Each structure stands twice: as structure tokens, then as C-alpha cells.
Amino acid sequence: xxxxxxxxxxxxxxxxxxxxxxxxxxxxxxxxxxxxxxxxxxxxxxxxxxxxxxxxxxxxxxxxxxxxxxxxxxxxxxxxxxxxxxxxxxxxxxxxxxxxxxxxxxxxxxxxxxxxxxxxxxxxxxxxxxxxxxxxxxxxxxxxxxxxxxxxxxxxxxxxxxxxxxxxxxxxxxxxxxxxxxxxxxxxxxxxxxxxxxxxxxxxxxxxxxxxxxxxxxxxxxxxxxxxxxxxxxxxxxxxxxxxxxxxxxxxxxxxxxxxxxxxxxxxxxxxxxxx
Amino acid sequence: xxxxxxxxxxxxxxxxxxxxxxxxxxxxxxxxxxxxxxxxxxxxxxxxxxxxxxxxxxxxxxxxxxxxxxxxxxxxxxxxxxxxxxxxxxxxxxxxxxxxxxxxxxxxxxxxxxxxxxxxxxxxxxxxxxxxxxxxxxxxxxxxxxxxxxxxxxxxxxxxxxxxxxxxxxxxxxxxxxxxxxxxxxxxxxxxxxxxxxxxxxxxxxxxxxxxxxxxxxxxxxxxxxxxxxxxxxxxxxxxxxxxxxxxxxxxxxxxxxxxxxxxxxxxxxxxxxxx
Numbered sequence: 198x199x200x201x202x203x204x205x206x207x208x209x210x211x212x213x214x215x216x217x218x219x220x221x222x223x224x225x226x227x228x229x230x231x232x233x234x235x236x237x238x239x240x241x242x243x244x245x246x247x248x249x250x251x252x253x254x255x256x257x258x259x260x261x262x263x264x265x266x267x268x269x270x271x272x273x274x275x276x277x278x279x280x281x282x283x284x285x286x287x288x289x290x291x292x293x294x295x296x297x298x299x300x301x302x303x304x305x306x307x308x309x310x311x312x313x314x315x316x317x318x319x320x321x322x323x324x325x326x327x328x329x330x331x332x333x334x335x336x337x338x339x340x341x342x343x344x345x346x347x348x349x350x351x352x353x354x355x356x357x358x359x360x361x362x363x364x365x366x367x368x369x370x371x372x373x374x375x376x377x378x379x380x381x382x383x384x385x386x387x388x389x390x391x392x393x394x395x396x397x398x399x400x401x402x403x404x405x406x407x408x409x410x411x412x413x414x415x416x417x418x419x420x421x422x423x424x425x426x427x428x429x430x431x432x433x434x435x436x437x438x439x440x441x442x443x444x445x446x447x448x449x450x451x452x453x454x455x456x457x458x459x460x461x462x463x464x465x466x467x468x469x470x471x472x473x
Numbered sequence: 474x475x476x477x478x479x480x481x482x483x484x485x486x487x488x489x490x491x492x493x494x495x496x497x498x499x500x501x502x503x504x505x506x507x508x509x510x511x512x513x514x515x516x517x518x519x520x521x522x523x524x525x526x527x528x529x530x531x532x533x534x535x536x537x538x539x540x541x542x543x544x545x546x547x548x549x550x551x552x553x554x555x556x557x558x559x560x561x562x563x564x565x566x567x568x569x570x571x572x573x574x575x576x577x578x579x580x581x582x583x584x585x586x587x588x589x590x591x592x593x594x595x596x597x598x599x600x601x602x603x604x605x606x607x608x609x610x611x612x613x614x615x616x617x618x619x620x621x622x623x624x625x626x627x628x629x630x631x632x633x634x635x636x637x638x639x640x641x642x643x644x645x646x647x648x649x650x651x652x653x654x655x656x657x658x659x660x661x662x663x664x665x666x667x668x669x670x671x672x673x674x675x676x677x678x679x680x681x682x683x684x685x686x687x688x689x690x691x692x693x694x695x696x697x698x699x700x701x702x703x704x705x706x707x708x709x710x711x712x713x714x715x716x717x718x719x720x721x722x723x724x725x726x727x728x729x730x731x732x733x734x735x736x737x738x739x740x741x742x743x744x745x746x747x748x749x
Contacts, residue, residue, distance in 0.1 A: 358674045379655040380669060389746050391669045393656060398634045434749060468749055470667050473710060 198448035199230050201252065202295035202318070205405035207239045208452055209412025209439045210293075212460060214419035217286050219243035219305065223251040223274045237453070242283050247274040262378060262403050264346070282308035291419045293411055294338075296320045299330040306337060314424055316340045316415050317369075318407070324351045336368030339424065342411060344375050357382070358389070371429070373414070375407050381433055390430050395441035395467055402447045406440040409452060413439030438463045474724040475506050477528065478571035478594070481681035483515045484728055485688025485715045486569075488736060490695035493562050495519035495581065499527040499550045513729070518559050523550040538654065538679050540622070558584035567695045569687055570614075572596045575606040582613060590700055592616045592691055593645075594683070600627045612644030615700065618687060620651050633658070634665070647705065649690070651683050657709055666706050671717035671743055678723045682716040685728060689715030714739045 352363035414436035628639035690712035
């Protein structure tokens with residue numbers, strides 16, 4: 198099925214703002230998937246096609262729906278990915294560096310001279326194997342995203358508050374900790390914001406929830422053109438609400454079928470449920 | 474160390490309202506512990522002393538601090554407990570039925586003619602072995618407390634929203650699901666309220682957090698003399714804040730050393746952290 202960080206992020210963010218993808222696909226990538234992006238007016242000029250097969254991930258969830266167990270990862274054309282940012286992309290103000298080798302994230306940033314906001318994601322593999330490069334990059338990042346285990350691994354702190362504070366010392370202006378069905382945390386040097394997830398009666402597949410969350414978060418910040426504490430809190434609500442759609446079905450089925458009214462209604466319901 | 478549901482509950486609730494304990498102790502119960510309750514102006518006339526040893530629980534936490542593993546339970550004098558409610562207690566408006574055999578909970582309620590509010594707690598053991606008695610009792614309960622696993626076990630539903638809705642059909646007016654470090658949920662037939670826990674930099678021992686939470690919740694409701702949706706939401710905040718003190722040290726060390734100002738400051742900090 199169609200998936201991947203760029204896919205979930207783009208479809209989510211596109212509800213708020215124009216989106217330009219940078220990615221690599223293989224010759225096997227179905228034309229219908231590319232048509233899917235174009236139909237949604239997502240800029241695909243940064244998608245390059247290489248000889249070989251597209252990246253493919255296989256995973257399973259059992260019991261704890263917050264963390265997937267990887268069954269197989271086929272890097273394929275992704276292994277040699279060296280992103281070239283098209284000229285039309287160079288003035289992009291909001292940049293999301295999805296989970297990839299931090300050296301590649303660095304090469305992307307070098308090609309975008311003055312972004313207003315950079316948000317990064319990562320995973321345990323890079324924290325363990327490319328730690329130096331990852332840490333070197335953090336001062337350039339406005340918001341660094343982690344799940345709970347990643348934040349603890351990078352900081353060496355078993356407590357999540359201390360873990361986030363340890364990472365803030367490495368340079369990012371803010372740290373966001375994604376906790377799956379338990380919500381998300383936003384840390385800055387002097388404040389902490391904490392929201393639960395949007396509780397659902399039925400969860401089909403959590404794959405893509407994290408990238409969908411990032412799409413709602415950055416999409417919202419891009420649309421409202423602010424990045425103060427109040428805007429960031431709203432952005433976390435939007436990220437949470439967007440992710441709640443993704444998990445309601447496989448692949449992009451649910452996320453791609455909603456409209457602005459669905460989003461607004463769920464944001465209102467979220468507010469009703471969490472008003473102190 | 475001093476512990477137990479009645480202890481944590483009473484000390485927590487006493488910050489808000491007068492408290493009367495009903496309990497049984499053995500001849501080994503230190504006089505200093507009884508003096509501790511009296512000093513805090515907690516009514517101990519419902520504590521009876523029986524021949525033998527006091528109930529004793531031993532547990533450990535490893536990794537997941539949300540659920541304890543029981544190492545040993547010595548029922549001792551608790552095995553034959555048949556609570557007799559003193560005459561002076563019979564007009565108590567707010568009753569907390571802590572985790573105990575549902576037949577004993579029933580016998581307590583029979584001795585208190587017209588309580589304004591009854592809150593109950595339970596555990597997996599009673600759900601598995603005294604299910605019929607437990608379910609028979611639920612219609613008399615205004616707020617039924619569960620942790621996530623208990624709610625799923627009682628309802629037979631793996632999704633927490635469906636689990637709570639299933640339990641509401643059994644008769645309690647509200648269901649509260651305690652999720653440890655992930656906060657708490659309040660369900661009524663037509664609304665859902667969801668709050669995170671108070672994030673801490675250091676957690677020493679979660680033992681007693683659930684009963685401390687119940688103490689803050691009922692203590693607050695007793696003080697404000699309301700039980701509408703707004704009061705209940707505030708009550709959950711107070712329960713959450715009180716529990717956050719308990720887990721900061723062993724036994725009652727931290728919970729018993731705070732004052733009204735500590736509580737108000739933490740409630741304010743909680744509001745700052747969770748304002749949407």
C-alpha cells in the first residue's frame with residue numbers, strides 16, 4: 198500500500214498549506230500514486246525516479262499499538278538517495294526533515310538558504326549509529342520530534358522531563374515528544390505543554406500517525422504564520438487531530454477522504470474533551 | 474512502611490474535607506501510626522483492632538511504573554473483616570468504597586442510609602472472582618474507578634472508549650479510568666473528559682497514587698458541594714495533583730508534608746501546562 202513519511206506528511210499538511218515533496222522512487226512506483234499527489238495539488242517536482250525498486254517497509258503491531266515491530270525494510274533506491282532540491286523549492290519557508298540519515302538531512306538544509314522554521318524527525322537507528330551527525334544538526338532545528346524511547350536513548354535519561362531538557366541543551370529551540378495514544382509533550386527551555394491524544398473507539402493501523410502529526414503541526418504553523426507558544430499549542434492540537442484520522446484505516450484511506458469541516462469538528466470535540 | 478488504601482485516601486482527602494476511616498488493624502499496628510491520623514484530625518473511631526497481624530502488601534515495579542507486581546499479600550486480620558459503621562458515621566454524605574471484596578462494599582453501603590455520592594474502586598481479582606456481586610453494586614455508584622486493564626477485563630472490550638461505555642451500561646453514573654503516568658479519563662453517557670498526569674522529573678514510588686487520586690477527587694467534590702460536569706473536571710485535576718505528590722517519595726512522606734499552598738501552586742502549574 199502507499200505509505201512513507203513524505204506521503205503521510207504531505208497529505209496531512211496539504212489541508213493547511215501548499216506542500217512540496219522531496220523524495221526518491223523506483224521504476225515500480227505506480228503512476229496512480231503519483232496521480233494521487235497531483236490530484237491533491239502536492240508539488241511532486243522534487244520526486245526523482247531511479248533504476249530499481251521503491252523503498253518498502255513491512256511491520257506489525259501486537260498488543261501495544263504505540264510501537265511497530267519491523268518485519269522487513271527494503272531500502273532499494275533509498276540506499277543511494279542524494280536529494281537535489283529543485284530551484285523552485287529553494288525559498289520554502291517551512292522545512293520538515295523526515296526520519297532519514299542525518300547527513301542527508303544536513304544536505305537538504307544546505308540547499309535551502311534561509312528557512313523560517315525547520316522541524317526534524319529521527320529514529321533509534323540514527324541515534325545509535327549516526328549520533329555525532331544528528332547532534333551537530335540539532336542547533337539548526339526549531340522543533341525536534343522524538344518518540345519517548347528515542348528521546349530517552351538520545352539523552353541517556355530514563356525520565357522524559359529530564360530527557361527533553363537534556364536534548365534542549367543540544368540546541369533545538371523546542372522538543373516535541375510523541376507518545377502515540379498517550380498524546381504529545383512540547384518542551385521549551387521554560388515551559389511544558391502536554392496534550393492527550395484524541396481517543397477513538399476503533400484503531401485500525403497506527404502506521405503513519407507520527408508523520409501525519411508532523412504534517413498537521415507544520416501545516417498549521419505555516420498557515421497561521423506564527424511560531425509563538427500559543428500557536429505551537431494550537432499546532433499540537435492540529436497535529437493530534439490529523440493523526441487521529443490516519444489511524445482509523447489502512448494507508449491513506451481515511452486521511453485522504455476528509456474535508457476541512459471534518460477537521461474543524463474534531464478540533465472542537467478535542468477542545469470539549471480537554472477543557473479544564 | 475505505613476500504607477494502604479484508607480491511609481492514602483484519608484491523608485489526601487483531609488486537605489479538602491473532614492474524613493472518617495473505616496478499617497481493621499492487628500495488634501502489631503504501631504501506636505505512632507494511629508497518632509499520625511489523629512494529629513491530622515482524621516476520625517479513627519471506625520478503625521477496629523483484631524487479634525493477629527495487620528494486612529501487609531509487598532510489591533515491586535520494574536520498567537513500567539504504572540503497574541506493580543505483587544510479591545506477597547498477607548491478608549491477616551483483613552481476611553475476616555466485617556465492617557461496622559459507627560453511629561457517628563451514618564450521615565456521611567460522601568462515601569469511598571476502596572478496593573475490597575464487593576460483598577463488603579455492599580455491607581458498608583447498607584449501613585449508610587442516604588449518601589449523596591458513592592465512589593467505588595476495585596481490582597482484577599474481584600472482577601474475576603466476584604463479578605456478579607461487583608456488577609450488582611454498580612447501579613448504586615455515582616463514580617466507578619478502574620485502571621485501564623480492569624475496565625477492559627470487566628467489559629470484555631479491548632478499546633478503552635468501548636470498555637467505559639460498556640461499564641456505564643451496568644449502572645454507574647460515571648466511569649473514571651486511571652492511567653498512571655498517562656493521566657485519567659472521565660466518561661459519562663454523553664461526554665468524555667481526558668487529562669494527562671502531572672509530569673514529574675523524579676518518580677520514587679507510585680504505590681498509593683490511585684487512592685491518593687481518589688482522595689483528591691472526592692475531597693474536592695465534598696468541599697465544593699457540587700457534582701456537575703465542571704466540578705468533576707476540577708475534581709480530576711485535584712486528584713491528579715494530589716497523586717503527583719504521593720509518587721515523589723515512599724509511603725506518606727511527601728503527601729503528608731505538603732500544605733494548601735503547595736496544592737494550589739501545583740494546580741496552577743497544571744493549568745499552565747494544559748491550557749489549549
